[in-house]
Amino acid sequence: MELPSSTRPAVQTIDITKVYRVGHIDYPALKGVTLKIAKGELVSVVGPSGSGKSTFLNLIGALDPPTSGRVIIDGIDLKKLNEDGLALLRNLRIGFVYQSFNLIQRLTSIENVEMPLIARGVPEKVRKSRSLKMLSAVGLAPEADKRPTELSGGEQQRVAIARALVTRPALVLGDEPTGNVDSKTTHEVLSYIVQVNKTLGTTFILVTHNPDVANMTNRVITFKDGLIEKEQYLQRMDSYTRS
Amino acid sequence: MRTSDIFKLAFKALRDRKLRSFLTILGIMIGSAIILALIASSSGLSAGVQSQVSKIGANTLTVSSARQFFGGGSSSGQSYQLSQQDVSTIEAFQGVSDVIPYYSQRATISYGSNSIEGELIGVDTSALSTMYKELSLYSGGLPDSYDPSAAVVGYSIAFPTGSSDQLALNQMISITLGGSSSGSLTFLVKGIFSEYGRVLFSDIDATVFISLQSAQILLKTQYFSGLYVMTNTAGDVTTVQQEIESYYGTEVRVMNAGSMVSSVESITSQMTVFLGSIGAVSLFVAAVGITNTMFVSVMERTREIGILKALGYKPRQIMGMFLSEATLSGVVGGVGGTILGYVLSFILGGSLSMFGGFRMGGGPPGQASSASASSTTFTPVFTPELIAFSLLFPIGIAVLAGLYPAWRASRMNAVVALKYE
Numbered sequence: 040m041e042l043p044s045s046t047r048p049a050v051q052t053i054d055i056t057k058v059y060r061v062g063h064i065d066y067p068a069l070k071g072v073t074l075k076i077a078k079g080e081l082v083s084v085v086g087p088s089g090s091g092k093s094t095f096l097n098l099i100g101a102l103d104p105p106t107s108g109r110v111i112i113d114g115i116d117l118k119k120l121n122e123d124g125l126a127l128l129r130n131l132r133i134g135f136v137y138q139s140f141n142l143i144q145r146l147t148s149i150e151n152v153e154m155p156l157i158a159r160g161v162p163e164k165v166r167k168s169r170s171l172k173m174l175s176a177v178g179l180a181p182e183a184d185k186r187p188t189e190l191s192g193g194e195q196q197r198v199a200i201a202r203a204l205v206t207r208p209a210l211v212l213g214d215e216p217t218g219n220v221d222s223k224t225t226h227e228v229l230s231y232i233v234q235v236n237k238t239l240g241t242t243f244i245l246v247t248h249n250p251d252v253a254n255m256t257n258r259v260i261t262f263k264d265g266l267i268e269k270e271q272y273l274q275r276m277d278s279y280t281r282s
Numbered sequence: 283m284r285t286s287d288i289f290k291l292a293f294k295a296l297r298d299r300k301l302r303s304f305l306t307i308l309g310i311m312i313g314s315a316i317i318l319a320l321i322a323s324s325s326g327l328s329a330g331v332q333s334q335v336s337k338i339g340a341n342t343l344t345v346s347s348a349r350q351f352f353g354g355g356s357s358s359g360q361s362y363q364l365s366q367q368d369v370s371t372i373e374a375f376q377g378v379s380d381v382i383p384y385y386s387q388r389a390t391i392s393y394g395s396n397s398i399e400g401e402l403i404g405v406d407t408s409a410l411s412t413m414y415k416e417l418s419l420y421s422g423g424l425p426d427s428y429d430p431s432a433a434v435v436g437y438s439i440a441f442p443t444g445s446s447d448q449l450a451l452n453q454m455i456s457i458t459l460g461g462s463s464s465g466s467l468t469f470l471v472k473g474i475f476s477e478y479g480r481v482l483f484s485d486i487d488a489t490v491f492i493s494l495q496s497a498q499i500l501l502k503t504q505y506f507s508g509l510y511v512m513t514n515t516a517g518d519v520t521t522v523q524q525e526i527e528s529y530y531g532t533e534v535r536v537m538n539a540g541s542m543v544s545s546v547e548s549i550t551s552q553m554t555v556f557l558g559s560i561g562a563v564s565l566f567v568a569a570v571g572i573t574n575t576m577f578v579s580v581m582e583r584t585r586e587i588g589i590l591k592a593l594g595y596k597p598r599q600i601m602g603m604f605l606s607e608a609t610l611s612g613v614v615g616g617v618g619g620t621i622l623g624y625v626l627s628f629i630l631g632g633s634l635s636m637f638g639g640f641r642m643g644g645g646p647p648g649q650a651s652s653a654s655a656s657s658t659t660f661t662p663v664f665t666p667e668l669i670a671f672s673l674l675f676p677i678g679i680a681v682l683a684g685l686y687p688a689w690r691a692s693r694m695n696a697v698v699a700l701k702y703e
Contacts, residue, residue: 102696123596130594141589145298155593157287
């Protein structure tokens with residue numbers, strides 16, 4: 040029996056583990072993580088390197104299957120989807136923002152933003168105007184025809200955010216989204232994320248090392264050695280967006 | 283994902299690597315061009331030979347003194363000469379319907395400002411229509427047998443290309459015989475033949491015909507350059523050839539139109555197989571080139587593939603994107619190769635004509651090879667099937683070559699690909 044949409048968690052994991060095998064040696068990256076993240080939450084995942092937070096993000100991003108356990112995205116058990124189903128789920132529901140931006144270097148800003156829309160067959164005219172709107176929302180409309188190499192790190196990250204949001208995903212996963220940008224850009228990016236989270240109700244899960252980033256989220260989940268060490272609910276510091 | 287978008291992205295990807303794409307495509311083009319040019323040329327060559335044979339007929343043999351074919355190699359001096367006696371001898375053979383003796387010599391024909399390299403043939407002019415099927419007069423008539431100054435000329439002698447000077451009936455032409463220092467002979471043009479073309483190694487259009495008697499007197503010889511032997515049926519050709527050969531031994535050389543065709547055709551087909559396999563090999567090399575380029579491209583774009591996966595591209599879409607890059611290379615290579623092959627086949631036609639630059643029996647030794655007006659040219663034959671083949675085959679090859687790399691791209695693990703540096 041399926042729960043009504045509004046009460047279904049955005050992300051739910053049930054005792055997920057992930058073991059990487061290199062040669063004959065197994066490296067357990069996740070050792071049993073059970074978690075529920077409600078719709079509209081703004082969550083940060085922190086922890087030392089190798090604690091399993093990036094692995095966790097890949098599993099809930101439907102990029103990698105867990106070794107055991109279940110990942111449920113908006114009521115959909117990923118185990119039940121084949122390759123195509125997983126691709127479709129990523130395209131329709133999930134946006135990714137990476138530390139290294141992961142823009143396609145040979146394409147212009149607007150072409151990068153268009154890419155997820157091309158996959159779902161949006162006509163060129165429609166996707167161009169949607170992408171341009173998205174670029175102006177992150178303040179980069181004048182840079183639409185520039186390639187990543189002609190942009191600063193902060194600008195590239197904003198293009199990547201535009202690409203993640205242009206499909207209006209329900210869930211956005213950020214792997215150190217502010218790891219490669221200066222503090223001024225960090226502030227800009229974060230305030231934009233907070234704004235989207237508030238106005239559109241988009242769920243954000245951000246893996247971060249930066250305590251400033253963690254401090255402005257609703258919940259901080261700390262990973263250690265492949266397990267959740269602690270969870271902390273915060274009063275969001277809305278004043279942050281004004282600073 | 284729309285097909286048009288797939289091809290747009292593929293086109294962009296090829297354009298972003300201009301030099302590499304160009305080199306890959308060049309490989310396909312060369313393979314396709316070679317195959318097209320060779321098949322078109324060799325079918326043009328055999329079509330040309332066949333049309334010449336249909337003019338002369340399959341029931342014709344040519345008999346000439348053996349010496350003339352070996353460039354005066356016999357140092358003992360006296361080689362066999364064909365005379366009226368031989369005409370009677372051969373006429374008596376079983377299956378022979380007619381023997382037509384002729385004189386033939388290379389000649390330079392001049393009138394007005396024109397000077398044309400051609401041939402002078404002395405023959406019973408009334409027999410010309412038996413020798414050459416459907417040869418007809420353009421104007422005038424056949425010269426009287428006993429008029430030593432009368433001649434009938436081929437079309438391109440009267441109307442040479444690229445010259446405003448043209449020949450009219452009853453006009454004088456002056457002929458200088460090749461290899462003789464006896465000065466020039468003068469003839470009155472009594473008739474002009476319509477355009478006819480080549481018959482084996484003779485270009486009828488560049489020939490001046492005079493009567494046998496005139497030739498005998500003017501060339502001061504009673505020996506013929508050769509004999510045309512007509513048999514009753516095409517089936518008699520082989521037996522008559524054997525009869526003549528057993529009678530004369532190696533003194534004469536007998537040529538049979540059918541066997542000439544088959545030898546030309548066997549040369550042509552061997553050449554086609556040989557050069558065609560070069561074409562096939564070069565297409566195969568091109569295919570390996572595509573596979574290699576694609577693998578490099580897939581490797582280089584590992585990260586891009588990871589990004590596409592994260593953005594929700596299905597494996598089949600990613601495969602389609604890479605495969606359409608290969609397909610586009612094939613399309614451009616096929617079209618370019620077909621155009622290149624078209625041009626190449628005409629160049630090939632020109633260079634192959636050198637092989638055909640010798641004449642049929644007659645003329646003094648050593649004179650036989652330098653031809654100008656009478657070289658064998660042919661027009662390449664392009665059938666719709668051939669064009670379709672040279673367009674589509676490279677595309678098929680390119681798709682096959684791109685299949686495995688594209689499949690590899692589509693199967694890549696997203697997480698690993700995203701971490702690829």
